[in-house]
Amino acid sequence: MTPPPDRTASRSEASAPADAELLRLDRQVCFSLHAATRAFGGVYREALKDLGLTYPQYLAMLVLWEEGPRTVKAMGERLRLDSGTLSPLLKRLESAGLVRRERGAADERSVTVHLTPEGVRLRERALPVPRRIYAATGLSVEEGLALQALLDRVTASLDQAR
Template sequence: MPDAPRLDRQVCFALYSASRAATAVYRPLLEELGLTYPQYLVMLVLWENEPRGVRELGEELGLDSGTLSPLLKRLEALGLVERRRSAEDERRVAVHLTGAGKALSSKASGVPQHLAAAAGLSPSELDQLRETLGKLTAALHGSL
């Protein structure tokens, strides 16, 4: 069947495989920090700028509240974040880093460099890849 789709020619499978491989490289580093990969992503967003609203976090990470709420509960149980209701609007909940959450940032600073080294790509190649994946993501979201 010459026209049959082939797994090795599927962009979706290449993305899936690369994502799983990157997560596997991160796993031991994140275990040392006491974080899962999704928890690490939440912490990255908060380290960039906090506090963040729960809705804002979900939008930035592409997570619905059913996925994000348990993540935040676990991070709160670890003593890394604190959720606070807004005094102006009790429907809004902001996520703040605790002292321990802020301190974890310096311990996590080497994680991206470890992935870059494992990937064997130059910084410019990684930047180009990230830009291409960003374009792909935006285009695919736009096609929905």
């Protein structure tokens, strides 16, 4: 018996918006991501206020809490930040007593970032932040993780497209 013809392609092509429709601002995926990022910024600013962290500092602390001491280069790769952005951020964390930077004995150009005892203790106070953010999105944790997986896939595809 022959399977029925696949009509998915023709159906999706028929219902695809016209090019002029896709050129509208509200049809731009990048703009939706931009708007969501700005909205996240406001929620994170409020959630991190009591921790004394900015959002980029929070991300740096997440890397250190999760992975332990890291070189500035490795942190920059993980966070997708260049050293010109990351170094001042780490300097502020060091001034706040949360991290210490240490030059490598074998290679003084290599700087490793370590948590201080205060930086380790801050992790406990940060534990409620992710659930607070999920609550603010209106998504369940499961929905948020599914969205994150989709965004990770989009990011990987965009990285490949460059």
